[in-house]
Amino acid sequence: MPDVKNQRKKTVRAALVIIGDEILSGRTKDANLNYLANWLGELGITLSEVRVVADDKDAVVRAVNDCRPRYDYVFTTGGIGPTHDDITAQCIAAAFNVPLEVNPEAQRILESYHGEGDVNKARMRMARVPSGATLIDNPVSAAPGFQMDNVFVLAGIPVVMQAMLEKLRDRLEGGAIVTSKSLTVHAGESNIAALLTAVQDRHEALSVGSYPFFRLSKGGEGRVGTCLVFRGVDGGDIDAAIDETKFALEQISVEYEDGEPLLPHHKKQG
């Protein structure tokens, strides 16, 4: 009997709330968005929205409460350290309208890592989580993250955040896995726009993305092109759409090749 359940897996969607004055001020470049997007993608979870908010209680509570009813999972990064500007735990408690309380397991972890005498008042801040939360192990620097309902609260330091993700992987249920294939087309976007609209209309379940690039030849002359990205859960549908696109390009004598453009200038935003 074929595995019908696997063939009809639902779409699972997630949001990320990045809590960080230092990202908004331009001091630091975020690295967690891109990592999480790829990590979730491999599990069949689509990152559907990201918000970057200041270290401000109202802003954090609003973002979390906007996102948690709308997405299957919400991740937060940042603000779980021991200092006054680490306010994420109290924000999540406020978002869920529950008290913040010392978690005995978190206290034990911190005492074990730092030595009982060295768990000062500041470190004990990191043992406080919203009432009802379950911990997320931190194999790098001990201080745990936590899960509250569908909200996963992670560290902001990328290496710690990444380690925490591995520890919570088993708590996530993925959906259908989205795959993608690219096609490099040697024509400007405008010249293939009508053709692409037709292909997109014939393959509604796919998303066909069009990203212009400029490739400089050795002689310094620019060559304009477009990178097409076909994304979807049905690999056969992707292959069919690419075949149709190639066939249509041949009719108007436009060259193409499989894959992404070779030079680093190809990655457009927007």
Place this chain on the structure above:
Amino acid sequence: MPDVKNQRKKTVRAALVIIGDEILSGRTKDANLNYLANWLGELGITLSEVRVVADDKDAVVRAVNDCRPRYDYVFTTGGIGPTHDDITAQCIAAAFNVPLEVNPEAQRILESYHGEGDVNKARMRMARVPSGATLIDNPVSAAPGFQMDNVFVLAGIPVVMQAMLEKLRDRLEGGAIVTSKSLTVHAGESNIAALLTAVQDRHEALSVGSYPFFRLSKGGEGRVGTCLVFRGVDGGDIDAAIDETKFALEQISVEYEDGEPLLPHHKKQG
């Protein structure tokens, strides 16, 4: 007579809405957030929130309409090209509940750049803006952005987006300019947390950020430290807070030095 107006400039806040499936899928790393944050900062405008949303009409309209009453300025990046996945203009028209219409000036710009015969139907898509919008020049590739009330619609390609910002600079009114100074402290965050809380409480107009770092010595041993960032509009207040912090650190025999830590590992998120 002293310039009282300049001394009491208001806080001016902005939001950025990044429209881009390719950022959310992890295919492309955004570069516009960090650039805009620094560019706005120099004008005395604080980037207060960022959202990354999919190439989806409902998602874009919701994000723009959430942000535009809440902030002085809203910037969008991405989705203003000629293909089917470029939907930003129609989303902004929907957000403002006005029709999309061909802008004669945009049409003239595109005809002049591409040659009248080469302005195909796809390119003409880029001449359509919401009724009432004013154009934003694009000195790189002609197709203009536009302004609708307090919303500035920019290209996603970083070099184009950056050029558009220069063209709209005169339309923005900045507020008090936020400056910052850093102090590198050779102690873990937990050990200086209480001290920092006291300094923050004494300087409520500043934001005192605390960012742990790990510096590896040549021998391979890690040295833990904390980078403190004092941000605010009053340089004298920043200097006073740093002086107090240094004085307090001396009382507990903790070493420090002005500026950021020297090694590249110092930049924490969160």
